[in-house]
Amino acid sequence: MPAPIRLRELIRTIRTARTQAEEREMIQKECAAIRSSFREEDNTYRCRNVAKLLYMHMLGYPAHFGQLECLKLIASQKFTDKRIGYLGAMLLLDERQDVHLLMTNCIKNDLNHSTQYVQGLALCTLGCMGSSEMCRDLAGEVEKLLKTSNSYLRKKAALCAVHVIRKVPELMEMFLPATKNLLNEKNHGVLHTSVVLLTEMCERSPDMLAHFRKVRQLSSSQLVPQLVRILKNLIMSGYSPEHDVSGISDPFLQVRILRLLRILGRNDDDSSEAMNDILAQVATNTETSKNVGNAILYETVLTIMDIKSESGLRVLAINILGRFLLNNDKNIRYVALTSLLKTVQTDHNAVQRHRSTIVDCLKDLDVSIKRRAMELSFALVNGNNVRGMMKELLYFLDSCEPEFKADCASGIFLAAEKYAPSKRWHIDTIMRVLTTAGSYVRDDAVPNLIQLITNSVEMHAYTVQRLYKAILGDYSQQPLVQVASWCIGEYGDLLVSGQCEEEEPIQVTEDEVLDILESVLISNMSASVTRGYALTAIMKLSTRFTCTVNRIKKVVSIYGSSIDVELQQRAVEYNALFKKYDHMRPALLERMPVMEKVTTNGPTEIVQTNGETEPAVLETKPPPSGVQPANQANDLLDLLGGSDITPVIPTAPTSKPASAGGELLDLLGDLNLTGSPVSAPAPQIAQPPFLLDGLVSQPLFNDIAAGIPSITAYNKNGLKIDFTFERSNTNPSVTVITIQASNSTELDMTDFVFQAAVPKTFQLQLLSPSSSVIPAFNSGTITQVIKVLNPQKQQLRMRIKLTYNHKGSAMQDLAEVNNFPPQSWQ
Amino acid sequence: MIKFFLMVNKQGQTRLSRYYEHVEINKRTVLEAEVIKNCLSRSKDQCSFIEYKDFKLVYRQYAALFVVVGIDQTENEMAVYELIHNFVEVLDKYFSRV
Numbered sequence: 001m002p003a004p005i006r007l008r009e010l011i012r013t014i015r016t017a018r019t020q021a022e023e024r025e026m027i028q029k030e031c032a033a034i035r036s037s038f039r040e041e042d043n044t045y046r047c048r049n050v051a052k053l054l055y056m057h058m059l060g061y062p063a064h065f066g067q068l069e070c071l072k073l074i075a076s077q078k079f080t081d082k083r084i085g086y087l088g089a090m091l092l093l094d095e096r097q098d099v100h101l102l103m104t105n106c107i108k109n110d111l112n113h114s115t116q117y118v119q120g121l122a123l124c125t126l127g128c129m130g131s132s133e134m135c136r137d138l139a140g141e142v143e144k145l146l147k148t149s150n151s152y153l154r155k156k157a158a159l160c161a162v163h164v165i166r167k168v169p170e171l172m173e174m175f176l177p178a179t180k181n182l183l184n185e186k187n188h189g190v191l192h193t194s195v196v197l198l199t200e201m202c203e204r205s206p207d208m209l210a211h212f213r214k215v216r217q218l219s220s221s222q223l224v225p226q227l228v229r230i231l232k233n234l235i236m237s238g239y240s241p242e243h244d245v246s247g248i249s250d251p252f253l254q255v256r257i258l259r260l261l262r263i264l265g266r267n268d269d270d271s272s273e274a275m276n277d278i279l280a281q282v283a284t285n286t287e288t289s290k291n292v293g294n295a296i297l298y299e300t301v302l303t304i305m306d307i308k309s310e311s312g313l314r315v316l317a318i319n320i321l322g323r324f325l326l327n328n329d330k331n332i333r334y335v336a337l338t339s340l341l342k343t344v345q346t347d348h349n350a351v352q353r354h355r356s357t358i359v360d361c362l363k364d365l366d367v368s369i370k371r372r373a374m375e376l377s378f379a380l381v382n383g384n385n386v387r388g389m390m391k392e393l394l395y396f397l398d399s400c401e402p403e404f405k406a407d408c409a410s411g412i413f414l415a416a417e418k419y420a421p422s423k424r425w426h427i428d429t430i431m432r433v434l435t436t437a438g439s440y441v442r443d444d445a446v447p448n449l450i451q452l453i454t455n456s457v458e459m460h461a462y463t464v465q466r467l468y469k470a471i472l473g474d475y476s477q478q479p480l481v482q483v484a485s486w487c488i489g490e491y492g493d494l495l496v497s498g499q500c501e502e503e504e505p506i507q508v509t510e511d512e513v514l515d516i517l518e519s520v521l522i523s524n525m526s527a528s529v530t531r532g533y534a535l536t537a538i539m540k541l542s543t544r545f546t547c548t549v550n551r552i553k554k555v556v557s558i559y560g561s562s563i564d565v566e567l568q569q570r571a572v573e574y575n576a577l578f579k580k581y582d583h584m585r586p587a588l589l590e591r592m593p594v595m596e597k598v599t600t601n602g603p604t605e606i607v608q609t610n611g612e613t614e615p616a617v618l619e620t621k622p623p624p625s626g627v628q629p630a631n632q633a634n635d636l637l638d639l640l641g642g643s644d645i646t647p648v649i650p651t652a653p654t655s656k657p658a659s660a661g662g663e664l665l666d667l668l669g670d671l672n673l674t675g676s677p678v679s680a681p682a683p684q685i686a687q688p689p690f691l692l693d694g695l696v697s698q699p700l701f702n703d704i705a706a707g708i709p710s711i712t713a714y715n716k717n718g719l720k721i722d723f724t725f726e727r728s729n730t731n732p733s734v735t736v737i738t739i740q741a742s743n744s745t746e747l748d749m750t751d752f753v754f755q756a757a758v759p760k761t762f763q764l765q766l767l768s769p770s771s772s773v774i775p776a777f778n779s780g781t782i783t784q785v786i787k788v789l790n791p792q793k794q795q796l797r798m799r800i801k802l803t804y805n806h807k808g809s810a811m812q813d814l815a816e817v818n819n820f821p822p823q824s825w826q
Numbered sequence: 827m828i829k830f831f832l833m834v835n836k837q838g839q840t841r842l843s844r845y846y847e848h849v850e851i852n853k854r855t856v857l858e859a860e861v862i863k864n865c866l867s868r869s870k871d872q873c874s875f876i877e878y879k880d881f882k883l884v885y886r887q888y889a890a891l892f893v894v895v896g897i898d899q900t901e902n903e904m905a906v907y908e909l910i911h912n913f914v915e916v917l918d919k920y921f922s923r924v
Contacts, residue, residue, distance in 0.1 A: 058843050060855040094848060245912065252912075255905045295904035302902075330873030335904060366872040 004037055005030075007051045014059075027056050038069055047073055047084045054088055067092050067099050074106045082110070082118060086125045095131040104134050111141040119145070120156050127160035135164040139171050146178040151187040158182070158193035162200045169204055176201075176208075183226050188243055188250055191230065195256045198223070202263050213264055213271055224264055224271050228278045231257050235285055246290045258282070258299040265307030272308040279304055283316055291331070294324070298335050305343050318343065318350040325357045330366055337361065337372035344379045355380055359389070362396045370396075374404060378411040386419040390429055398436050405440035409433050413445055423456040427463050435470050438477025446479050450486050454592055464491040465506060472516060476525045482533045485520060488513060489537025490592060493544040510545045514538065518555060532566055535559060539574045543589045553578055708823040714800065714815050718745035719774070721754075721800075723817070725824040735796070735824050737786040743774040745806070752804040754784055759797060763789035774804070796825040828906070829881055829896040834862045836890045865892050875903050886910045 005013075010030060017023035034049045042049075050069050057063035070092060073085025093100045103125075110122035123145065126138060142164060145157035161175050175197070182194035202209045212223045234249050243250035261279075265272040282300050287293040297320055304317040321343075324336035337358070344351045358380065361373035374396065381389045390412065397408045412433055420426035430449055434441065453463050467484040475481045488495065496510055520526055520534040535556070542552045556578065559571035577585050710724040719741065726736040743749050752772050758764045769784035790796060798817045803810070830849070833842040840858050849857065864876055865885045876883045878896075884906045885894040893910050897903065 057851075059840060060851060062851065096848075245908065251908060252905065255902055259902075291904060292908055295902060295908055298904055299902050330871065331875065331904060331907065334873040334875055365869075368873055368875060368877060 004033060004045050004049055004052075006048060007055060010052050011055065024061075027059070027061055031056065031061070035065060038065070043076075047078075047081045050084050050088050054084075054091055057091060063092060064097075067097060071099060071102055071106070074103060074110075079115070079118065082121060086121045089125050090128045094129045100129070100131060101133065104137055107134070108138060108141065111138065111145065116150060116152055119153055123153070123156040123160045127156070127163040130160075130163060130167065132167045135167045136171070139164050139168070139174060143174055143178055146175065146182075151185065151190045154182075154185070155187070155189040155193040158190070158197045162193075162197050165197075165200055165204060172201060172205060172208065176211075183223075183230065188253055192253050192256060195227075195253070195260050199256070199260045199263060202260070209263070213268055224261070224274045227257050227261055227264075228275060231261075231278055231282065235282060246292045247287060248290075248292050248296065251292045251296055254282070254296050255299045258296070258303050262303040262306050265303070265309075267308065269308050275303075275307070276309060276313060279309070280313060280316065283313075283320060288323075291329070294327075294329075294332050294335075298324075298339070301339055305339070305346075314347060315350060318347060318354075322354045322357065325354060325361070330364075330369065333361065333364075334366075334369050334372065337369065337376055341372060341376050341379065344376065348380075351376075352380060352382075352385075355385065355389075359392045362392060367401065370400065371404065374400075374408060374411070378415060381415045381419060383419050383421075386415065386421065387425070390416065394429070394432050394436070397433065402440065405437045406442060409437050409441045410445070413448070417452075423459050424462070427453065427456065427459055427466075431463075431466055431470065434477065434480040434483065438480040441479040443479070446482050449483050453483070453487060454490075460487075460491045461494040463487060464495045468495055468508065468513070468516070469506070471520070475516070475520050475523060478527050478530050481520055481526065481530050485517060485530070485533040485537040488517065489533075489540035492537075492541045496545065510541075510548045511551070513541070513545075514548055514551055514555075517541075521555075521559070528564055528566060531564065532570065535567060535570050535574075539570075539577075540589045542578075543586050709821050711817075711819050711821065713739070713798075713817040713819075714802070714813075716813065716815075717806075717811070718743055719749065719802065719804070720744065721802075723820075725821070727824070733789055733791045733793070735788045735790060737788060737824075739782075739784050739786065741774055741782040741784075742778050742780075743776055744778050746776050747807050748776050749774040749804040749806045752782060753802070754782075755801040755803075756786060757799045757801075758788060759794075761790075761792050761794055762796070765789075790825050793826060796820040827898050827900060829898060830857075832858060832861065832892075832894045832896075834858060834892050834894065836862075836866065836892070838862050841891065861894055861896075862892060865894060874907060884910065886914075888914060 014023055014026055017026055030052065034053055037045060037049050046069060050066055050073060053063045053066040053069075057066075066088060070085050070088035073081045074089060076082065076085070089100075089103060093103070107122045107126055110118050111126075113119050113122070123142070126134065126142070130138070142157055142160050145153050146161060148154060148157075161178075165172050165175070179194070179198060179201070182197070183191065185191055185194070198212070202212060231254060234254055237249060240249055243253075245251050248254075261271075261275050265275055279300055283297065283304075286296050286300075288297060301317045301320055304313050309317075318340075321336045321340055324332045325340075327333060327336075340351055340354070340358070358373055358376050361369055362377065364370055364373070374393075377389060377393060393408065393412055393415075397405060397412065400408060412429065416426055416429045420429070430452070434449075453460070456463075464487045467480075467487050471481055471484045475484075492510075492513055495508055495513060498507060517534050517538050521531055521538075526534070538552055538555055542549050545552075556571050556574045559567050560575050562568045562571060577588070708725040708727070710722055712720060713723045714721040720743075722740045722742075724738045724740070726738070727734070739754065741752065741754065750773050752769075752774055754766075754769065756764060756766065765787040767785040767787070769782050771782055774780070774782050788796065788798075797820070799814065800817060801812070801814050803812045805811070827846070829845070829847055831842070831844045831846075832840065834840050838859055840855075843854065843858065845854065861878065861883060864878060864883065865887075868876070874885055876885070881896050881898050882901075882903060883894055883896055884903055885892055886907065887893075893914065895906055895910060897906055
């Protein structure tokens with residue numbers, strides 16, 4: 001059999017292949033030759049064959065049949081064989097193959113070999129692919145080698161130790177004594193690998209970290225000062241040809257040491273103090289003209305930010321980052337933006353100073369830089385700069401790549417919500433986002449926007465006008481169309497009447513409005529959800545518009561046979577509304593009340609305000625408009641955050657609460673809508689409780705007839721204050737206290753103010769008093785209602801403060817009320 | 827930590843690959859192809875760090891050859907950039923004309 005070709009030949013042949021298929025053919029031919037050569041147990045050419053096999057493996061072809069051959073090569077005595085054998089072992093063998101354990105003995109022998117190069121090979125291989133069993137067996141050998149004076153071996157042994165520690169963390173203690181002297185070496189290779197070893201130890205085990213940080217007997221053996229000394233030597237020493245990279249002495253070692261210092265100094269004051277000087281020195285002395293210097297400065301900045309450095313040093317670090325931002329090199333700017341993002345939480349003010357540079361980076365061509373700049377800009381928006389920043393961000397939204405638009409839009413909404421200087425500005429900003437990036441806006445943004453719009457009552461006319469103009473031109477962006485149709489449905493009357501203070505009112509007729517809504521319905525671009533919005537809007541307009549009711553009826557009846565089930569259901573229900581329940585239509589389609597923004601800490605079973613965008617489906621959803629606000633009032637008081645929110649005053653029609661309630665009830669009970677017409681209003685008495693609790697005419701709380709005893713809370717100087725209690729039917733944690741203040745002296749008490757405070761676990765709400773004058777001789781009283789929320793059912797205590805004018809002088813008194821009866825809070 | 831070290835030419839042929847974490851052999855070729863695609867689509871004045879899946883790529887172009895190193899979040903990107911250059915210089919010294 002002819003001698004197998006050399007590796008170089010093989011590479012040359014493969015490169016001549018013009019197609020993938022040709023290459024595969026060549027490789028298969030060669031593989032076959034190699035396999036037959038292996039079968040012949042040919043010692044002389046084995047290493048050549050394995051080398052070729054490794055090359056083919058690198059190109060992506062399977063090479064597992066070479067594994068045993070690698071083992072044979074390792075066992076051979078020739079150095080060239082061993083070299084290829086170990087390389088093959090590193091590439092082809094790992095823990096998953098069973099044969100790797102056979103290597104253990106070979107490696108053990110080689111670790112004790114007379115030639116350092118063989119020892120080196122064995123250390124490399126062990127450090128690369130050693131499994132935990134192998135590491136356990138051979139750790140002792142490695143440790144021995146870590147203590148030799150041969151620097152070539154020492155550095156390899158250190159790296160091997162890193163791998164051993166990663167695989168078998170329990171063996172870490174074994175290497176600890178050897179590390180004592182590691183840093184005393186002059187050889188940079190050993191220094192570098194020792195620092196890596198120490199870093200690995202400190203990262204893995206907090207005990208080790210504590211051990212390395214603490215003060216030891218001899219100050220010369222403390223770790224931090226040693227590192228500082230080495231670093232100083234590196235910076236101060238002159239030109240050393242062995243370690244020079246573009247004028248800086250061994251930057252790789254410097255970076256490693258800085259990283260280790262960072263780990264040592266994190267959360268530790270003593271270590272941080274020891275390194276302050278050297279960090280300042282590195283920061284100021286390093287040359288920044290080349291990338292190398294910048295790499296070191298970057299690591300320094302990261303270290304300064306992470307340890308407990310003094311503020312002067314931090315300012316220095318941020319200034320360095322600011323300088324990086326102005327640099328022309330993209331890499332440096334990217335790195336600067338990344339680090340600023342990390343530090344913006346802690347050093348907000350310092351980063352603000354560089355705001356204009358960051359905003360300029362938004363206009364950069366590079367995608368990575370733009371993304372970083374966008375994230376950083378959002379982190380920097382605050383009340384003062386929101387207008388300017390928003391302008392820049394909106395401009396960015398216009399021109400950025402689609403992958404950014406969704407994130408940018410969400411970010412803008414969040415920032416606008418937090419820092420909007422005025423409602424009009426907020427709505428303008430939202431409009432701008434919807435029109436420029438409308439299709440990228442996230443789905444959950446639509447309900448939030450709608451809620452925001454309803455809240456800004458005075459802006460309704462302006463908003464609906466602008467939205468109308470926006471979709472006139474283009475109704476393809478779904479979120480925009482959804483918000484617009486909802487608003488037009490709600491405020492169509494404002495639109496048509498042309499009363500808008502903020503802008504030039506436009507003349508719109510009812511027909512034009514219906515035209516646009518109908519085209520949304522018909523258009524192929526509209527999603528099913530959007531069509532739902534549009535149909536509901538048209539329906540609502542039937543109560544707001546006066547002359548086009550017939551047209552609306554026609555549209556609604558057409559969709560009664562639509563293929564889309566959702567639309568069909570709505571249309572059928574609306575039809576029924578027109579035909580049989582026409583008297584209820586105005587009540588049902590009344591304007592939405594102002595939705596309270598529910599705090600997100602509250603329990604989640606509350607009636608979701610966002611759900612109110614679709615009030616029409618009667619069967620499946622809780623009863624619409626008129627009933628919901630009062631439900632909210634109840635539920636708001638349930639919320640832990642309820643003390644700041646005044647109960648919403650329901651704006652549902654007060655004209656027919658009783659009958660509307662009754663008929664609504666019947667509708668609810670009558671699932672098919674084809675049932676008999678509701679003639680007499682059904683009695684309100686025996687009803688589902690949730691509905692009744694919400695109706696306006698009902699008192700929100702019922703007393704328990706067998707009442708709770710009332711107490712005298714205060715009785716001094718002729719002023720007597722009595723507390724009477726009621727417990728809520730619906731919510732057992734709420735107690736309603738009615739105070740009655742009476743005056744038994746012969747002169748009136750004027751400007752009477754009652755204030756109360758309760759312990760932290762309670763919430764208190766004080767309603768307005770009946771008057772501020774207590775007439776003399778007990779001839780009248782002041783009544784005031786206090787609501788106390790006591791979710792943890794703790795004993796009620798209260799401190800009260802009374803101020804009033806009596807006999808021409810101002811009186812003030814503080815008292816504590818402790819005699820609450822147990823029934824009032826249990 | 828360095829995850830992998832690749833030298834790939836402009837046509838997508840791998841000249842050198844070294845993986846420091848286990849990656850299936852068939853996934854390697856896919857990875858290499860994607861990586862080189864990302865690097866080729868960058869222009870000269872864009873920065874050398876790309877975010878790819880859950881690690882970063884640091885790449886450097888030498889004539890028709892791309893040297894790409896995949897690193898994770900703990901590494902200093904600029905130091906790795908220097909390392910690439912150092913490596914190429916070493917190869918240059920050792921093998922004369924590279």
